[in-house]
Amino acid sequence: MSLPRRKTAPKVRATLYxxxxxxxxxxxxxxxxxxxxxxxxxxxxxxxxxxxxxxxxKRAYHGGQDFPxxxxxLRGGRPIAA
Numbered sequence: 001m002s003l004p005r006r007k008t009a010p011k012v013r014a015t016l017y018x019x020x021x022x023x024x025x026x027x028x029x030x031x032x033x034x035x036x037x038x039x040x041x042x043x044x045x046x047x048x049x050x051x052x053x054x055x056x057x058k059r060a061y062h063g064g065q066d067f068p069x070x071x072x073x074l075r076g077g078r079p080i081a082a
Contacts, residue, residue, distance in 0.1 A: 011043070 026045055033040035058064050 030042040
C-alpha cells in the first residue's frame with residue numbers, strides 16, 4: 001500500500017536578505033546532504049526551517065492557530081513597531 005501523494009503548492013520567487021555566513025552554512029548543508037537519503041536542496045531546507053519557525057510562533061503568540069491574513073503587502077525597511 002503506497003502513501004497518498006501530498007499536493008505541493010506552486011513555488012514563487014522570494015528575495016530575502018540573510019547574513020552571508022548563514023547562507024554559506026545553509027548551502028554547505030544542502031550540498032553535503034544532496035544525495036541519498038536526505039536528497040536536500042536549499043529550497044527544502046529553507047521551507048522546513050520556515051515551517052518549523054512558523055509553528056513555534058503560532059504556539060507562542062497565537063494559541064497554535066494560523067495568523068490572520070494580512071490586509072496589505074509587507075513594506076521594506078525597518079520592522080513594524082508594536
